[in-house]
Amino acid sequence: MRDFSLPPLVEPVRTGGLADSVHATAESDPGLLQLARREEPDGEWATVTAAAFRDEVLALARGLLAEGVRFGDRVAVMAPPRYEWTLFCYALWTVGAEVVPVYPTSSAEQVRRILSGSRTVAIVVEDEDNAMTVGAVCDEVPSLRAIWQLDAGCVRRLSERGHDVPDDLVHRHRRAVTPDSTAVIAYTSGTTGRPKGCLITHANLAAECDILFAGWSELLARPDERPSILAFLPLSHVYGLMVQVFCLRHRVLLGHQPDISPAALLPALASFRPTFVFAVPYVFEKVFRRARQVAAEAGKADLFDRAMAVAVRYAEATERRALEEGPGPGPALRASHAVFDRLVYRRLRAVLGGRVRYAVSGGSTLRRELGLAFAGAGITVYDGYGLTETTAAVTGQPLGRVRYGTVGRPLPGHAVRIARDGEIRVRGDVVFAGYLDDPEATGAVLRDGWLATGDVGRLDDEGYLVITGRKKDxxxxxxxxxxxxxxxxxxxxxxxxxxxxxxxxxxxxxxxxxxxxxxxxxxxxxxxxxxxxxxxxxxxxxxxxxxxxxxxxxxxxxxxxxxxxxxxxxxxxxxxxxxxxxxxxxxxxxxxxxxxxxxxxxxxxxxx
Incomplete structure (x- = not known):
């Protein structure tokens, strides 16, 4: 076996839950622009202050209590990324409830399994189609008491319903939440079997976000810019949930984009103009292909290809210099790179809104050649690795020392081990508490504090992890x-x-x-x-x-x-x-x- 670990950067949280940050930010900086929302897909972005968001969370939390939601109850949310998703999340955490994310295109059978398995008491859906999907199985979910529909105005009605509930009752619920309380029951994707409910605690999510902010916050924006992130990854997945908590916990302006198709996402990026991007390889591939397609339509495909070949060579030379393995780009390469920056690279950066200099890729490994191409074009992509069971990332590229084609090194305070059969095992504060009502499955993957990931890989001499596949694949x-x-x-x-x-x-x-x-x-x-x-x-x-x-x-x-x-x-x-x-x-x-x-x-x- 081979291990690699790094010392911690942050102390684990000792008290409270995730909702506390919303109330603390509103108290210390009420005018801070915390979120941006728009009513129409191509409409203008309207900002929401920290105080205004806190008030909306408090009003909805009162409504949830009026509807009978209590501490420890489980409430599902079945919708694409949108402002109300985040609003419900923090209102539920405020009253000590547990969020059960459901992907909005789930089949009726998938919805039944999740709702019945988690004993959900209520579900928030986006529209009538989702409501009908839930309605088809609600008789088989005896715990389910309510279906709230976003497009039918459920937020307003619930907020009105809680008008007479005292704020003090809400805060008593909030103060009862501890770091070890379950925040989310996130179901695995089920690529190798039936999905299982992962118990993600408030401490898990807090650790993930605090470590990333402590180690990589300087990448979020230029010194003269306000950090801003557009959340387009599904909030039904732990990666998307982490992005949401990261922004709210560390005062990053958060917007939502429900449709990830290129026809909808690229215009949203152009209008929101984020300073940083959390994405999956699919998004970077689509951005790259779109840029090449535009060049080809203008009769400049050859120019684009030559420019990207230079970008890759430039990024490789820069990588070798950062890793102390070479001198960096030579004069001729720097000159060519400068020319193509004016002609080609700035157009590629414009696809992401024009302000992004750094990004994170997760979900699966980003191809080395694609990572080099983006880096050479002025956007350094920090690839990472994680699972639902690790609350998103458990490894990441070190600051300023990206090794493309790998998924970086363990997060500070965490460890990676390669077992004798090549399986990757990890340990640290982001590792989940176990599977819901399944001690046998929990025991099969959690052994002596180590999580057996089911993935296969190798560590190089500096602790960079390379993923080579899944054991079952x-x-x-x-x-x-x-x-x-x-x-x-x-x-x-x-x-x-x-x-x-x-x-x-x-x-x-x-x-x-x-x-x-x-x-x-x-x-x-x-x-x-x-x-x-x-x-x-x-x-x-x-x-x-x-x-x-x-x-x-x-x-x-x-x-x-x-x-x-x-x-x-x-x-x-x-x-x-x-x-x-x-x-x-x-x-x-x-x-x-x-x-x-x-x-x-x-x-x-x-x-x-």
Whole structure:
């Protein structure tokens, strides 16, 4: 076994809960602009002061008490990121209730499992569709007493309902919350089995946010700027929840964007103009592809490609200098970089609003080449690693010493261990309290203070962690060859046309792949070849298209042995989506569900 740890940066919280920060900020700086909201997707942003938000939280908390919500009760929230999500979160924490996030596109059966398993007493939904989904299973959830609908004005009605509840009663509930109290029951994504409810405490979330702020706060904004973050990651996932708490706890202006599709997200970023971004690799890939597509439409694709090649070389030289392994970019490279900064890089930065210099990527590993490209273009992406069970990140890139292609080192005060079988184990204050009502599953992953993550990786000599895959995802071909699919999948996905790739081959004679295409990239590809955009879906059988994907597969195969290489692939007509249960809220592929849905296509890869 091999361990690596770093000394702590912050003391763990000793008293109180997460809602205390809202009241403390309003008391010390009532005029601070704490949140920004807008009523329409393309409307103006209106700011909310710390005092105004505190008052709204207090009013809603009184309403919750009037409705019978009590200390320790569990209330679910089923909505995309929006202002009211955060409002309900802090109102529930104020009265000592526990938040149960539910992804808004969950099926009725998924909703039933979560609500019944957590014994939820009430649920907040966004609209009538969500209400109907819950209504279809509410008879099977005997604990459920209320459904509150955001689009039907439930916040106003609840606030009015609590008009006669004294503030002192609310504060008595708030002061009864301790750091060890459960704040969130976050269900795992279920990529390798049935989702389990993770007990995330107030101390877990506080530790995560306080460590990140103490170690990396100087990245949030320039000295003359107010830090601001647009929350677009699902608040039903612990990563998105952490972003929300981080902003409210450390006085960062917080906005919400409910739709993560490029057509909605990119205009929101341009109008909100955040100073910092928390995202997943999918977002950085979409931003990069969009920038290249705009360049291609202007007849400047070659210029863009040359500029990004220079960006990668420049970032590699800068990386070597930061790690004390080289002198940094030479005069010729610096000159080329300066020219392309004026012509190309500033346009890429403009896609994120123009003010972002640093960002964080999580959820899955960011490809080294993509991280270098962004760094060379002026946006350094700090990649990290974590699970629902670790309250988001448990590793991160050290300040000013990013090693691209890794997920950094353990957070200060935490430790990473590589077991003899290669499994990653972690320890520290961000590790959850256990699985809800499942001591057997808890005991299987928590051993002597160490969390067995189920991921496989390695530590380099300086403690940087490299993720190589999931233990349960390793493919064993019928010839006995072990194949880690993530390596191949990431290489194939590097092609601008490819959206997703799933490698298969367990108990099969060779490795094959299912590939989905990016709709915007496919449309652009078809248009450049004289096809009408409406015909883009009809090009799936085009020989030129298959040749493009074949080149992507060949590049991926060059990174592995012949026995591990992809022999055949199938292009699917549509992307894997969260709505059909094939992708998790954090945009990870649900391998089992995809294999079941596309069983016929997989079989054809071996029988045709």
């Amino acid at each position: 390793v493919i064993i071909t019928s010839g006995g060859k072990s194949v880690v699919p993530q390596v191949l999948e990431e290489c194939v996905r590097a092609h601008p046309l490819v959206s997703q790739c799933l490698v298969v081959g367990d108990n099969r004679p060779y490795v094959a792949a299912l590939v989905t295409l990016d709709p915007e990239a496919l449309e652009h590809w078809a248009r450049l070849r004289g096809r009408r955009p409406s015909d883009a879906g009809g090009v799936l059988l085009d020989e030129d298209l298959h040749a493009e994907i074949r080149r992507a597969v060949s590049r991926a195969n060059s990174a592995v042995s012949r026995a591990e290489s992809i022999r055949r692939f199938r292009i699917l007509p549509a992307e894997f989506d969260t709505a059909d249960g094939l992708v998790t809220p954090s945009l990870k592929l649900r391998r089992g569900a995809i294999a079941k849905r596309y069983a016929a296509e997989i079989e054809a890869l071996y029988t045709s």
